[in-house]
Amino acid sequence: MATKKGLRLNWLDFLVLSLIATAIIFIAYRVNVVLKYEWGWQSTLGYIIRYDEELESWVPNLLMHGFFTTIRLSIWSSVLAAVIGVVLGLCRTSHNLFLRMVARAYVELIRNIPPLVFLFIFYFFLSSQIMPLFNLDGLMRDASPTTHSIVAFLFGPPKLLNNFVGGMIALAMFEAAYVAEIVRAGVQSIDKGQWEAANAIGISRLDVLRFVILPQAIKRVVPPLANQFISLIKDSSIISLISIQELTFMAQDVIIATHRLFEVWIVTALFYFVICFGFSLAFSRLERRMQIDSETS
């Protein structure tokens, strides 16, 4: 379907180009003439990074803080979701019917209700029942400044630790269901002959999993898991509706302060695009290198 000699544009090219040009002109007209929108990029960019007079350096502002919270939330949730998801996935493929039923019930329940509804229910339940048991607020009050700065680096502002951990666990429980399905598919894709050969040698089931099946399954499971990680970064924006101060929430905060609707949303979308697209490019490069390695070794 590629052209043979260089750039040859046909009628479809011109049609699409003219449609795009019409759309741009129409939108520009509506924005500048009808809505009379006043563009103000400077104040928006000031909410990403600002110059602090006292410290005499550039300091991250609200949007950057939200960006960092999103990254922290994504990484911690992924780790937790991976752990829970692998356990659930192994339960799904276990010989024990009880384990299979429990895991199946959990996965089907989560995969059939909207993420928003699950996050609301679980976060509400979590923050009223489980979080008081951890008593993170009390811990933070009595902690030393070193602990505070470590916590601030790993989890974000210590004041919001309760908030953050609650949202992180809720997101992890949601994504764990999807990770479980990926792990299950990976384990079940291993040829039955491997199980039979291992059984014939007399290895116990746990050891078969550990030495024979999982090493092979992990290789197959890494690309979909990488995709799921990117999906998790996108799902983390739903957490903003439970008032956790990640990027989307901060964007709404900045809009309330500045009324720069267009600029802030465009900048926020760009932030997410850069993270997700960057990760997906990095993962595809990694995947290609893994393939080349496995083919040449």
Next chain:
Amino acid sequence: MSTSSAPASASAPARPSPLKRLPIVETLQFAILSGALIWLGMRGADAMGYRWQWYRVPQYIYKVIDGELIWGPLMRGLFVTIELSLWSLVFTVLIGFVAALLRLSNSLVGRGVARVYLELIRNTPLLVQLFLFFYILAPILGIDRFWTGVLALAFFEGAHAMEIFRAGILSVQRGQWEAANSLGLTTVDTYRFIVVPQALRLVLPPLTSLIITLIKHSAIVSAIAIADLTTEGRNTIAHTFLSFEIWFTVAGMYLVLTVSLSIAVGFLENHLKKGYR
């Protein structure tokens, strides 16, 4: 799914007793675990001072006044969700099909546009896209709230639909295209008579699972206050403070909707499979 009633550590598989073949023990264990979890939940709620008031919930689903059935806010929300999802589905299929055609065309700009569309949608969250549509595009183009939600969902799922249609069209063998070409059919006629009927078989199962994904993602339009099931649930909770009961009811309604659709999809797939050897 591999099931063997003999444990894996047995050297020679013994004849299982008839009782062991029925999953009574495991089903009992599951029932006990579910009961324990529910009991734990009730205990926790009582400790929090929460009084379960399930008897107050049905009035928000339906009322019978003077022998006439009036739907409560939750059912009305469910109807809006279904309406939203159906309209979104129409636009999703349209956008997905057009984008797939552009992606497979031999126009450089067309393929570029499809690729840019796919990457933009795949790398930004749905919530941010919804807000972009609602706060930026809706005032510019003068679209009202409900249709903004429909369009935002349609563009989001349209990227997925585009990949499904592309896979379906590409699955039709080159020989079919060449035969059609040699018969003198135009591209449009080839698509219409040869490619689409054959691609449909590969395209319908993923499309039906797209409907279910669409219904789940439709809950997000509550962020722009469209009166769908999730919004009505939140409003009802704001009135009554029956958080757990209403949330469980809303989740249950979504579950009934998606599970019944899944079952219908299963029947459809079986029916389709019977048509082909």
